[in-house]
Amino acid sequence: MRYPLFLIGVLMLVFPVSAVTIPDDVIIGLGNANLSVDNLTSDSFIVENDTFSFYISDNWHSLQLSDTESDSNVWFSISTWTSSQKVWTVSSDTQQIITHMIGGFPANRNIIVYRDGVKYDTIHSDSSGALTWVYDGGFSEHTFSMIVGSTDTNSFPIYHQLLGALVLGAMVIFVLAAAILIGILYHFKNGESFDPISLTLGLLSAIVVFSIAAIILSKLLTL
Structure with missing residues (x-):
């Protein structure tokens, strides 16, 4: 099943009865950015202004492409998506900042971020297992992974x-x-x-x- 996704500044919600795959030739308009995904299969997804969100196995991942240059192009591909590890690849010739809002991690844990296999950052999931991470380290193409680390201080x-x-x-x-x-x-x-x-x-x-x-x-x- 195909869905018309080229929408800019418009709220669109798709909640299919079964999982739907977005073909890689579909362009998702997010403000000034054009987002392409690599055959992403999702239980549901939302396009709203400069943010694209998808829902897989009881957890969300939102990509916010803000502060973009005109006609910025971004490509996004998922490799692994579990509660203990998430791996994806992002590439762009012009995009500088991408805000990732991700759910489905264990609550109150250290989450280790790797960029191209090298430890890059450590962030913390909140009491609901969600986190927000802003990447502004430049492109053109990087593979990111988030792995659950040690128990956080608060827990x-x-x-x-x-x-x-x-x-x-x-x-x-x-x-x-x-x-x-x-x-x-x-x-x-x-x-x-x-x-x-x-x-x-x-x-x-x-x-x-x-x-x-x-x-x-x-x-x-x-x-």
Whole structure:
């Protein structure tokens, strides 16, 4: 089934009963830009002003071609589209800025962006698994991929951070206490008196080291 897509500044919604494929010879008018897609199969799609949105497997991807030069031409092709990885290729001779609005990621996660196989950026999905990413790094042709990374800070339970900090701190205090005890026994064995000031300083050092270790661990757990 074919749909007339050459519309500029007009809202068009297509919600077919089954998935529809947009042929690669169809031009989608988005403001000053002309968007061509490579046989894109979508459950539904929307064309509105300078934005083209399509819906695949319960998640959206919107391309916003704003601040474009006159008669800008953009080509778009999808390779992989899952909740954990999305791969697409964009090429253009004139386009400079493309805003990607993508849904369907896990919520509150770090999303790693690669450009042509090289790590390019890190962004974060929101509480609904959506994100907005503006690419202004130039063309003519690049393949982008977004891969789900580590858990974001906001979703990491605070009690896990505290527990880890306490465990590490307890280990540090145990090691320092053992060292102090060995020192005391060594002095007594050799008939020497032990300076209580040294003991106090040793305990204070243990507390300081514990505090620093707790802070460092809590930071590492949120990366």
